[in-house]
Amino acid sequence: MSRSPEVTNDRPVAIIGAGLVGAGWAIAFARAGLAVRVYDANPDTAAAALPWAASQLDALHRHGLLEEAPQQIVARLTLAHSLAEAVDGAAYAQESVLERVDVKRRLMQDIDAVADETLVVGSSSSGIMASDFALDLAISPRVLIAHPVNPPYLVPVVELVPSRQTAPQTVAFADTLMRGIGQSVVHVRKEIEGFVLNRLQAALLREAWALQRDGIASCEDIDKTVRDGLGWRWSFMGPFETIDLNAPGGVADYAARLGPLYHSIARSRIGDGPWDEQLIARVEQDRRSQLPVDQLAARRDWREERLMEFAVARREAKRD
Amino acid sequence: MSRSPEVTNDRPVAIIGAGLVGAGWAIAFARAGLAVRVYDANPDTAAAALPWAASQLDALHRHGLLEEAPQQIVARLTLAHSLAEAVDGAAYAQESVLERVDVKRRLMQDIDAVADETLVVGSSSSGIMASDFALDLAISPRVLIAHPVNPPYLVPVVELVPSRQTAPQTVAFADTLMRGIGQSVVHVRKEIEGFVLNRLQAALLREAWALQRDGIASCEDIDKTVRDGLGWRWSFMGPFETIDLNAPGGVADYAARLGPLYHSIARSRIGDGPWDEQLIARVEQDRRSQLPVDQLAARRDWREERLMEFAVARREAKRD
Numbered sequence: 001m002s003r004s005p006e007v008t009n010d011r012p013v014a015i016i017g018a019g020l021v022g023a024g025w026a027i028a029f030a031r032a033g034l035a036v037r038v039y040d041a042n043p044d045t046a047a048a049a050l051p052w053a054a055s056q057l058d059a060l061h062r063h064g065l066l067e068e069a070p071q072q073i074v075a076r077l078t079l080a081h082s083l084a085e086a087v088d089g090a091a092y093a094q095e096s097v098l099e100r101v102d103v104k105r106r107l108m109q110d111i112d113a114v115a116d117e118t119l120v121v122g123s124s125s126s127g128i129m130a131s132d133f134a135l136d137l138a139i140s141p142r143v144l145i146a147h148p149v150n151p152p153y154l155v156p157v158v159e160l161v162p163s164r165q166t167a168p169q170t171v172a173f174a175d176t177l178m179r180g181i182g183q184s185v186v187h188v189r190k191e192i193e194g195f196v197l198n199r200l201q202a203a204l205l206r207e208a209w210a211l212q213r214d215g216i217a218s219c220e221d222i223d224k225t226v227r228d229g230l231g232w233r234w235s236f237m238g239p240f241e242t243i244d245l246n247a248p249g250g251v252a253d254y255a256a257r258l259g260p261l262y263h264s265i266a267r268s269r270i271g272d273g274p275w276d277e278q279l280i281a282r283v284e285q286d287r288r289s290q291l292p293v294d295q296l297a298a299r300r301d302w303r304e305e306r307l308m309e310f311a312v313a314r315r316e317a318k319r320d
Numbered sequence: 321m322s323r324s325p326e327v328t329n330d331r332p333v334a335i336i337g338a339g340l341v342g343a344g345w346a347i348a349f350a351r352a353g354l355a356v357r358v359y360d361a362n363p364d365t366a367a368a369a370l371p372w373a374a375s376q377l378d379a380l381h382r383h384g385l386l387e388e389a390p391q392q393i394v395a396r397l398t399l400a401h402s403l404a405e406a407v408d409g410a411a412y413a414q415e416s417v418l419e420r421v422d423v424k425r426r427l428m429q430d431i432d433a434v435a436d437e438t439l440v441v442g443s444s445s446s447g448i449m450a451s452d453f454a455l456d457l458a459i460s461p462r463v464l465i466a467h468p469v470n471p472p473y474l475v476p477v478v479e480l481v482p483s484r485q486t487a488p489q490t491v492a493f494a495d496t497l498m499r500g501i502g503q504s505v506v507h508v509r510k511e512i513e514g515f516v517l518n519r520l521q522a523a524l525l526r527e528a529w530a531l532q533r534d535g536i537a538s539c540e541d542i543d544k545t546v547r548d549g550l551g552w553r554w555s556f557m558g559p560f561e562t563i564d565l566n567a568p569g570g571v572a573d574y575a576a577r578l579g580p581l582y583h584s585i586a587r588s589r590i591g592d593g594p595w596d597e598q599l600i601a602r603v604e605q606d607r608r609s610q611l612p613v614d615q616l617a618a619r620r621d622w623r624e625e626r627l628m629e630f631a632v633a634r635r636e637a638k639r640d
Contacts, residue, residue, distance in 0.1 A: 157544060184548035197549055202585040205563065214512075231554040236551075239528050239546055269586075287561075300565050
């Protein structure tokens with residue numbers, strides 16, 4: 001791989017798949033000053049992505065989260081009318097197509113057919129490993145997972161996960177690129193189902209669902225336990241730093257005190273099966289008593305507003 | 321039980337055990353306008369609690385988190401020189417003695433001997449159930465768990481957990497009292513090891529430790545995944561609302577899409593044993609590479625400052 005780890009306006013970024021995730025990535029790259037080409041196999045989806053991005057940029061501007069006028073950022077977004085046009089001369093492509101292994105495998109073959117020998121491809125896959133869809137192609141050493149949280153222009157984490165054929169330089173390139181646009185890079189060193197983020201979420205959710213199932217607490221009370229309790233520290237420290245500071249001697253001291261309790265709690269769930277229809281219906285009913293289904297969309301708007309306020313608060317905290 | 325669910329300056333709150341947790345509770349009650357009597361079996365501990373509380377109140381004042389002068393709040397704190405003096409005429413006692421079942425059982429017997437027939441007792445126990453130390457006493461119907469997160473004057477959650485002999489009126493009384501001082505009340509409806517908060521923390525930590533053990537990610541990268549990713553939503557929505565908004569049709573739709581993956585992730589950890597010495601040493605080394613042991617105390621001060629900023633931001637968000 002003979003290329004420098006640089007993305008400039010001469011070498012734009014290609015967005016492949018322009019749904020919610022892809023359009024969110026477009027904002028993140030364009031906000032950082034990069035030229036972005038937006039492509040979707042469905043031209044209507046690609047066309048809708050640009051006005052949507054403009055409206056999100058207006059909201060970011062209202063919250064004081066942009067360093068330039070929204071129009072300047074929108075001006076960096078252009079539509080591409082074919083995959084070949086999107087990646088032509090691009091240094092990096094972020095793919096966010098449907099989360100299905102056959103769809104991703106087909107896309108990698110299509111990209112392989114049109115890409116030059118320097119293009120790096122990041123996949124937004126939230127759980128499927130790159131080794132399941134990006135092996136034995138010319139481009140394989142230059143493909144890796146770059147898994148965001150939605151929306152990537154607000155929540156900074158991105159998980160970088162190489163396949164077993166990804167070259168180290170590709171990981172280094174993606175690390176530089178993602179840091180350059182302000183993301184927080186997590187390196188997942190070995191491929192594993194769900195990567196790190198969804199495995200941690202899965203572990204907490206499994207316990208949460210079991211507590212609801214057993215009548216220990218309601219969904220709302222479990223949510224309160226996190227948002228008014230655990231979430232306070234986790235939102236600026238993470239779980240290891242939290243426990244490291246929670247015992248006089250640090251994390252080993254903490255493990256000696258609480259390890260046996262935590263093992264006992266883990267053992268108590270070993271026999272649990274999958275979430276069955278009855279349990280899903282109960283949790284659905286519990287949530288619907290808090291939020292009717294026709295208010296989900298409005299609540300999502302509320303969530304985006306809170307995330308923007310949170311982004312402002314985090315930025316202020318870092319300036320101190 | 322013939323008493324009204326009211327705590328007034330005529331009927332103060334007793335703090336029993338004046339270490340970090342008890343002294344933190346003293347601040348939370350006094351800040352809300354209540355008279356607080358502070359008692360510890362070790363007179364030096366009790367004496368040290370008052371100046372410590374004064375210094376914390378000064379910090380809260382600097383962050384704009386108090387509605388009156390710190391001295392006015394400090395003036396509501398008095399030392400009690402015996403358990404009998406502490407609970408004499410008190411409506412409520414919060415006990416925060418050592419987390420050991422024999423110590424708590426002995427304390428309940430001692431309180432039982434001196435309390436009038438209306439005193440309600442909340443225990444700060446973080447995992448031991450009230451049925452393990454507060455049964456078959458005259459006071460048993462008036463004892464429950466009121467488990468805080470440290471420090472309770474900053475992080476609002478409190479878990480209320482009745483024993484099998486706790487009267488419903490006791491839970492109602494504690495609910496009114498805790499809401500009255502601004503805490504966020506979680507009702508744990510059945511006794512279970514670790515209650516809700518530490519069970520959720522345990523589930524996430526088990527996965528986090530396993531990921532570190534298997535070389536998937538470092539402690540720092542796992543912390544980043546939470547503080548720059550999952551923690552953003554959890555800090556204002558909790559896990560159920562998060563997934564309810566993350567699928568077009570709500571939580572049942574989400575379960576249909578991701579339930580099988582999460583069950584598979586859960587199954588992959590069934591064989592895991594307790595954290596052994598080797599693993600604890602590795603995690604300790606990983607954390608110490610981020611933070612030397614002699615900087616733990618300074619980092620705890622940093623944490624308190626961040627929590628205060630977070631409290632300010634949360635208050636602003638609620639005002640919107």
